[in-house]
Amino acid sequence: MAEEYDLVVLGGGTGGYVAAIRASKLGLKTAIVESRELGGTCLHRGCIPSKALLRSAEVYRQTKEADTYGVVAENTSLNFPKVQERKQSIVDTLHKGVQGLMKKGKIDVYEGFGRILGPSIFSPTAGTISVEMNNGEENEMLIPKNVLIATGSSPKLLPGMEADGTFVMTSDEALNMEELPESILIIGGGVIGIEWASMLADFGVKVTVLEYLPQILPTEDEEVFKEILKQMKKKGVQVVTSAKVLPESLQTSEGVSIEAEVNESTETFKAERMLVSVGRAANVKNIGLENTSIEVDKGVIQTNKFYQTKESHIYAIGDVIGGMQLAHVASHEGITAVEHMADQHPHPINYEHVPSCIYSNPEAASVGLTEQQAKEQGFEVKTGKFSFQAIGKALVFGETDGFVKIVADKKTDDLLGVHMVGPHVTDMISEAGLAKVLDATPWEIAESIHPHPTLAEAIGEAAMAVDGNQIHG
Ligand code: NAI
Numbered sequence: 001m002a003e004e005y006d007l008v009v010l011g012g013g014t015g016g017y018v019a020a021i022r023a024s025k026l027g028l029k030t031a032i033v034e035s036r037e038l039g040g041t042c043l044h045r046g047c048i049p050s051k052a053l054l055r056s057a058e059v060y061r062q063t064k065e066a067d068t069y070g071v072v073a074e075n076t077s078l079n080f081p082k083v084q085e086r087k088q089s090i091v092d093t094l095h096k097g098v099q100g101l102m103k104k105g106k107i108d109v110y111e112g113f114g115r116i117l118g119p120s121i122f123s124p125t126a127g128t129i130s131v132e133m134n135n136g137e138e139n140e141m142l143i144p145k146n147v148l149i150a151t152g153s154s155p156k157l158l159p160g161m162e163a164d165g166t167f168v169m170t171s172d173e174a175l176n177m178e179e180l181p182e183s184i185l186i187i188g189g190g191v192i193g194i195e196w197a198s199m200l201a202d203f204g205v206k207v208t209v210l211e212y213l214p215q216i217l218p219t220e221d222e223e224v225f226k227e228i229l230k231q232m233k234k235k236g237v238q239v240v241t242s243a244k245v246l247p248e249s250l251q252t253s254e255g256v257s258i259e260a261e262v263n264e265s266t267e268t269f270k271a272e273r274m275l276v277s278v279g280r281a282a283n284v285k286n287i288g289l290e291n292t293s294i295e296v297d298k299g300v301i302q303t304n305k306f307y308q309t310k311e312s313h314i315y316a317i318g319d320v321i322g323g324m325q326l327a328h329v330a331s332h333e334g335i336t337a338v339e340h341m342a343d344q345h346p347h348p349i350n351y352e353h354v355p356s357c358i359y360s361n362p363e364a365a366s367v368g369l370t371e372q373q374a375k376e377q378g379f380e381v382k383t384g385k386f387s388f389q390a391i392g393k394a395l396v397f398g399e400t401d402g403f404v405k406i407v408a409d410k411k412t413d414d415l416l417g418v419h420m421v422g423p424h425v426t427d428m429i430s431e432a433g434l435a436k437v438l439d440a441t442p443w444e445i446a447e448s449i450h451p452h453p454t455l456a457e458a459i460g461e462a463a464m465a466v467d468g469n470q471i472h473g
Contacts, residue, residue: 001141002122003108005031007341008129008144010114010287013040014047014327015318016150017098019334024105026342031142032107033114033131038098041152041319042327044091049175050195052087054359057202061361068398078203080180087175110140116147116288116314126292127314146313146341149301150334151287153280153319158187158247161276167252169275171196180205181272185256187245189216191358192277194228198360201235208269210243210260212278217358221370221419223385223405228421231362231401240269282320298322305348307337315341329354353436357426362402365429367436368417371407380410384442384465388422390472391461392453399423404462406442413441418459428456442466 007023009016012034023030037044066073102109112133122128127147131140155170157163165173171192180203186193189211197207209216209232216232216239217225232239240262249259249268256274259266282300294309295302300322307315315337318330332349339346358364374381385405388394402422408415418432435445445463450456464470 002128002143003031003140005029005108005142005144007031007146007148007338008033008114008142009148009150010116010129011040011150011152011283011318011320012038012098012109013150013152013318013330014042015152015330015334016040016148017102018331019148019150019317019338020107021101021105022335023338023342024107026338026344028146028338028342030105030107031110031144032102033110033112033129033142035111035113035134037095038102038109039091039095043094043098045172045175047327048094049087049091050171050199051359052090053083053175054195054199054361056083056086057199058361061202065398078180080203081178084176084178110142111135112140113286114142115286116149116291118288118291125313126311130288146315148307148334148337149287149309149314149316149320150318150330151283151320152330153282153325155276156279156281157276158245158278160247161250163276164252167256167273168250169273171275171277174275177273182206183271183273184208185210185258185269185271185274187258187274187276188212188278189239189241190277190279191217193275194232194358194360196275196277197232197237197239198235201232201237202361206236206271208238208240208271210245210269211239211241212244214242216241217364220358220364220366221405221407221417222372223403224364224366224370224419224421227402228358228360228362228364231421232360235361240267280319280325282322284320306340306346307333308340313341324351324354324356326354326356353433355429355433357429359426362399362422363424363426364419364421365425366417366419367429367432368415369407370417370419371405374407374409374416379416381407381416382410382466383407384462384467384470386458386461386465386470386473388455388458391455391458393455393457394423396453397423397455404428404458406445406459406462406466408442408466413443415440415442415445418462420458422455422458424455428459431456431459 006028012032112131117128129142183206186209244261251257257270301316317333319325336346355367389400405419407417442463450460
């Protein structure tokens, strides 16, 4: 039987389910089609489980350093199955929460794989959704006025490689490791690679990162990636940059061995396991795009600034459209798309206002242009930088590595970017995000009084430092 809807969302991840809630609040009769679990990658194979493991790694590291705080914690050891249990219970709690939100919003959830059909007896335009149900029952037909594609992305592997879950893993398999290896090779020094390097080193695993480019975290400000590199080396992580990994040389038996060209010589790298974190590919296959006039370029769906595809009633958001592959970006795009289809006249997203975070130890967070990007775009730049070493609360915390850096336009005083490395900066970056949205100048950031003693004082001081007016440095 065919069911009619105002909106059918393909994919119940952070982008899709948030969009569905907004749609239901706007009075749209809404359904979600999800082939796995509501909450998607972020909740089940990304942000949440990885941060739960990172938190255990942090507690383990800090417990080993307890003596510094005058606390005696002898014979510290790790119970990794319990670490995994804790992670799973956090995921399960949040999963139930999302299921509850769907019920509350009267959003129908179809557990199955959805495909977009072309014009048919059901509708003269493309967009009818055929759902192959997980329970094996007959396909459901959904006839929506609007469709939102929010099918996300999957980890990429190198040519010829397969994730066997034992020797070769992507972040999907790594999250479910039952025990920690003694050593690991991480291919790719981007966000996932560095978060895992930091976590596993804190757990006591011998980590080697092989990065293709001359630097890790290539999208970050130069001072940020240099500081993170320094901190990773301090933890004992071996970072090899400009490493051209040769996938065909991979050998897996009683461990992993792979060759890479580094500085014109070929080196062999060995470890117990390997994690491949070389980016994520948009999930565009098998969802029926060939039945529509939707354009796909470089593997991602093309949309306008309100996320409409070439079929104006079919929208797409999140990782499947590329750009910033971040959960908070996907949900904001989802809200914008739904408000647009409901004639609410939303503002298009300004991606220079989007904060991004790296949950390594120390953390990194940023919003807006890096100093290098600002210069490339022709800005005459002035910067202010303030170290956590001069921040009382950082000393109290015992975490003084890192800094806040503010990039501003010398001519207009406009705030161009804010970059941070250090304790809790992923929580502190929101102030910088708000400052960007409100178009604040560094002077205005400093005018907002930062309470003492807090880590956020580093933001006020960095803002003052833009014009040389910092107090404690
Ligand atoms: P990424 O694009 O951040 O980094 C991939 C890295 O692998 C790059 O540095 C690239 O130069 C390197 N690389 C590519 N091919 C290589 C090769 N053959 N050999 C060696 N190195 C190679 O991708 P990543 O880390 O896999 O993350 C995927 C997406 O997920 C990103 O968009 C990221 O922003 C997002 N994500 C965000 C998180 C957060 O917000 N904290 C956490 C985890 C992922």
